[in-house]
Amino acid sequence: MTWQPRLPxxxxxxxxxxxxxxxxxxGFPPGDWFVVRRMVHxxxxxxxxxxxxxxxxxxxxxxxxxxxxxxxGADTRMLLAGIGTGRLQRLGVESYCLLDAPGAAELAARQAxxxxxxxxxxxxxxxxxxxxxxxxxxxxxxxxxxxxEAGTPPPALIVGVPVGFVNxxxxxxxxxxxxxxxxxALGPKGGSAVAASIINALAVMALEExx
Numbered sequence: 001m002t003w004q005p006r007l008p009x010x011x012x013x014x015x016x017x018x019x020x021x022x023x024x025x026x027g028f029p030p031g032d033w034f035v036v037r038r039m040v041h042x043x044x045x046x047x048x049x050x051x052x053x054x055x056x057x058x059x060x061x062x063x064x065x066x067x068x069x070x071x072x073g074a075d076t077r078m079l080l081a082g083i084g085t086g087r088l089q090r091l092g093v094e095s096y097c098l099l100d101a102p103g104a105a106e107l108a109a110r111q112a113x114x115x116x117x118x119x120x121x122x123x124x125x126x127x128x129x130x131x132x133x134x135x136x137x138x139x140x141x142x143x144x145x146x147x148x149e150a151g152t153p154p155p156a157l158i159v160g161v162p163v164g165f166v167n168x169x170x171x172x173x174x175x176x177x178x179x180x181x182x183x184x185a186l187g188p189k190g191g192s193a194v195a196a197s198i199i200n201a202l203a204v205m206a207l208e209e210x211x
Contacts, residue, residue, distance in 0.1 A: 015041050023049065031059035035183065035201045042197035043189075051185040053176040058157060059202070061181035062131060065156035066091050066206040070130040072199060073098050073123055075116050075162075079135045082196030087203040098123045098132075098140065116140035121147065128153040131202075134160045135195030138167035145174055158182040159198050161190030 006014070019040055028036055032054050039048045055061075066072075069092040074080040080097045088095055098104075099115060101122035108118035116137035120127075124147065132155045134141045141160045148154055160175045162168045165188055172184045183198055 012041075022046065031063075031205065034205060035059060035198055038197040038201040039185070039194055042193050043191075045189065047189065048185055048194075051187050051189065053172075053182075053184050053186060055178075055181045055183070058181045058183050059205070062157040062159075062183075062202040063206045065129070065131050066093055066202055069093055070156060071096065071126055072131045072133060073127055074195070075099070075119075075132075075134040075140045076136045076192060079133060079192040079195050082192055082200075083133075084200050084203060087200070087207055087209075091203065091206055093203075096126070113143070114139040117143040120144050124152055127155045129156055131155060131157045131159065131199070133195045133199055134158075134162050135190060135192040136162055136164075138162040138164060138171040141171040141175060142167060145171070145178070148178070148180065154180040156181065157202075158184075159195050160184045161194050161198070163190040163194075164188060 016037060019037055026033060026049065036048060036052050040046060072093060072095040075098050077097050080095060083095050085095060098119040101119045104115050104119040104122055107122060108115040111118060114137060117139040120140045120143045141162055158175060158180060160172055160182060161184055162171060168188050172186055175182050175184045
């Protein structure tokens, strides 16, 4: 077997070229496509073309929040590790893991719920006006939706793509009906890498590096 070494940016450009060739006329607006294409690139899964749901203001809201230096909260450290901190630093954006909220484990025990669900509740003051990204924990997304329904000030954007067979599809279907700007994908698929790809796409656009 022989192969030709390539620089990372060359590999990414060729990957995008192949995706464009496979997909053809996709029908997404330019900003939405920039996000969806990265989701497909990260997962090598064209099914996201059918399953993705983007609120009409999702991309603009996410880019505006990043340009304003609003924070990004991730449901797990795995997701946090996948977000390109170099771009966020240039934007003056702090990214953090919701699970690091003090008292999350104790609140989860008292409420008989998951730690990520409790962490969402504790992180609410930091989430308002920022971006929350959930790639692993459906319970975190469900709890966030409950709190929003109760009148909690919403984030500027909810990236909700938790993966799994228990409550993942249900939580994303509920998010897709929300009037708050959101990006999700129906069904059980998702995960940290997909959520991170969405945040990274928004950061690229916020820095106007799309040329």
